Amino acid sequence: MQKILIVEDERDIADLVGFNLERAGYEVLKAHDGITGADIAIHERPDLVILDLMLPGKDGYGVFKELRRDSRSRDIPVIMLTARAQTEDRIQGLEAGADDYLTKPFSPKELMLRVQAVLKRADGPPGSVEVSYGPFRFDKNSLKFYLEGHPVELTSTEFKLLLFLTERAGKAQDRNDLLRTVWGYSDEVHSRTLDTHMKRLRQKLGEHAAMVETVRGIGYCVSSL
Template sequence: MTERTVLVVDDEFAIRDMLRMALEIVDFKCLEADNILDAHAIVVDQRPDIILLDWMLPGGSGLELLRRLKREEATRELPVIMLTAKTAEDNVIQGLDVGADDYITKPFAPRELIARIRALLRRSSSAENTDRMQVSLLVLDGKSRRVYLDEAPLDMGPTEFNLLQFFMSHPERAYTRNQLLDQVWGANVYVEERTVDVHIRRLRKALQTSDMDYSGLIQTVRGTGYRFSSRGAPTG
């Protein structure tokens, strides 16, 4: 199995050292940075498989680096887990809205974090699925992990892609948030239910262009959760 590389971005040496030891014990390669400039240089030069990104950093916040990574084509789909002491809901949602795939609040257990890393890497490497699915003008290509609307590629993060892939594989059925967490995030990974709502909102936004709005494919089912329905596709 190819060694996977994790970039730890945190200004506290003790945390980086603890994470490096925990990651190397389970055969991850660990890269380290204590500021966003060095972190971005490492991302460009060494292409890690996933980033553990602290919120508060010298010379700029982790959120600034996250925004930059999501703007750039080469790093847009790079999985990111935010490490934060901020527990207020607005801060968590802000990080997820910018493009983080998951978050974990300090202090945390290294075993839980490693479980989340593995789950996120499994989701991000699911490109083996070569299914091509289509609803009206919306096409999902599992092999290239791209989504097209009227042949134009949509800008969509890896978690939104996985959600859409699951929904299109299981149309017209309502799923609770917990069921979606189990199916898309993994049954052995603890993620709060509100995380689903954030990614659903991002998926709906990704399904909207200046010319077409396919966000209606993702329907809210009151008292239950969400479902994917081809009846939500625009007509005419």
């Protein structure tokens, strides 16, 4: 049974989300402030965290940063669930590295679909355990990436984007295909944050950044060797 942590100070919302998760077969943990939420996430290591942003004690962004700093919680996927509904708020959440961002009021059915999509992505790509291509090496089990044999810290989103492109090297990949692969669907907000993820990814690739090409009018491509 997969375990999901809800960090939400409004108890009626936490109970509503928890009820739907339990009905879908998940084990549910709850925290009603940011400090407790971060502590439970780090020590219980749930399969997913549903995180409100406006929390007492420590806000959602503070919790998120703490989870990403700690090796025990670094790879736990996070869905931000918040009343901050402006487009720029959604972009900020996704660019911070959240796996998804859902605004209140929300449909419990939509939330369940997003939970399923994020957990499916977190299971890791199917196929062989390792993929090597030129200076790139991917370990799918640990979601670790190596550049010329040296480990490079990628977020899970960056890892999935680069792996998807590398496994299709030499062929331009449509933006919408990339968005559906990583986030499960495409929209304007995710399309904008895709470019930000690509920019950060190239920075981490250093002298090999040119291997990730922008294909005007289509999307992106890892160049042929």
